[in-house]
Amino acid sequence: MAKELLKGNIAFAEAAVRAGVDAYFGYPITPQTEALEYLSWRMPNLDRAFVQAESELGAINMVYGAACTGRRAMTSSSSPGVSLMMEGLSYIAGTEVPMVLVDVMRGGPGLGNIAPAQSDYNHIVHGGGHGDYYPIVLAPANIQETIDLTYEAFELAEKYRSIVVILIDGSIGQMMEPAELPPMKSRKKQFPEWATDGCEGRPARFLSSIALDPPIQEITNLRILKRWNEVRANEVRYKTYFMEDARYAVVGFGTAGRVSLSAVRAARAEGIPVGLVRPVSLHPFPEQVLGDLSKKLDGMLVVEMNNGQMLDDVRVHTKDRLPISFLGRPGGVIPMEEEVREAIKRLVANPPPIGSDPRDRWFAEICREKGVC
């Protein structure tokens, strides 16, 4: 199929349609709303389920119900809406039914703003809902990748009976790029052996997250962890750029990774041996590659659109073996390529002491710059 000019929010919506999504439930919230608008006509035209729910609470529980039938179900939202969904996400995880969520992140906390941000990293990657559970979190950096990952997300969700979150920021949701849509898959005709879709010719089934007997809940939690360990072994994804001869690496995901790539190219043009590691699966985190790189590189720069959330994971998996710097722009601000390039240069010229806190150093600098300290 030919490339077409597609907006991110429309692109993931259509990718989900082509992946065979049976049911979509959502609630309007900027900067994600175009997906809801698009699916409001696209789904009924294909005789599939669509409801504009009364709230994100309603939407996620509609997804929960649809997911229990073994059909492909999804929702999309943005940061404050996803906060409301956390209850349902925990129940869905506890019930071990598959679903797909697209979170188009915006500036927070609270109502914040509608500008692009990456401040839901901890919220999504490290839970947010209660209890032990592990969503698969994928972070595309362009429209094509958003399409490809959404298209694949349903199969991943079903394979591991897991929540899959496509974590993008407002700029990816709103931007237009040429991209190619995949072919239309036919909808599933066979459904899992656990699906509660009417007990015709078989014993009745039951799906819930309840396990009142603690030893049974314990076994459930261990089963969820076992499945997660399979995800960790099989589903790590990342992209590297200019890393073959690199002495330094920038680490950034999504839009921050994309801006960093421009900065890396510019720094390369100035002769700096720097490359980019862009985690695509934030969960499972590409811990092995970062651990290995930490043993041979001279420094790392972590770039995020938040106060340094992935930074903590990078420090854990590199065990602080090498000098690490951080550049963050929280609150809906996108870092400029020049800022990242300058940060690369500072890291090379003045590597910070190994084990020193990258966030503290960044904070001291940005505070002075913004006049807030």
Place this chain on the structure above:
Amino acid sequence: MENTITQKESIVYQRPASFRPAPTHYCPGCTHGIAHRLIAEVVDEMGIREKTIGVASVGCSVFTYRYFNFDFTQAPHGRAPAMATGIKRTLPDKIVITYQGDGDLASIGMGEIAAAAARGENISVFFLNNAIYGMTGGQMAPTTLPGQKTSSSPSGRDVETAGYPVRTSEMLATLDGAGYVVRRSLHSPKEIHRTKKAIRMAFETQLRGLGFSMVEMLSSCPTNWGETPNDAMSWIEDNMMPYYPIGDFKVHPALAEVKI
């Protein structure tokens, strides 16, 4: 001819196929068991056991899935109507029901139930109102009567600070999406009989695609009311029925053809 009597024997009263042979966890004198049994009988009578999907709620009825012999899920507190919406919209040919208590439906889940009714969601809701939170040990519910003593209104519900009870059926009946909304009681054989007919009508409403249906059932909680099972039945009649009158608040005109 000596076989004649044997041949004429038939079982006239037995456990419905939709009702599992499981001992319930409900307290003596609780009307949950009656409501369960009525729903199971109707599902059997209509021959829809294999196409019915239930959504349990949070509260004493969290364990309803143990007792019904058809597919069941179990929603977060108050969210059963949203979950049922997801199921029904995905599988429109199935019969989808929720079973909820008054704390679940009329307090934490007020948003979900009102929205489902407003959308005319083709689901059937069985709503047990016993004017108290049972599972957590007898706290004030949205339906607790003025002056009623509970563990969180120990001096009796003071409407000055705790507000007034919610008459959910009357409220939901104002919504155009509601096809069938009635209140019944489970305190006497006569009312139980009428309740069963209403349950049947709720299913008929859904089968005919006439919109949201709900049967509110006045129910007992002898344990948390501090009443004997017998006195609890009188308590429903003496205290609840004056505030929560039995009645049909919304009956879709197309239901007139349904004769039960």
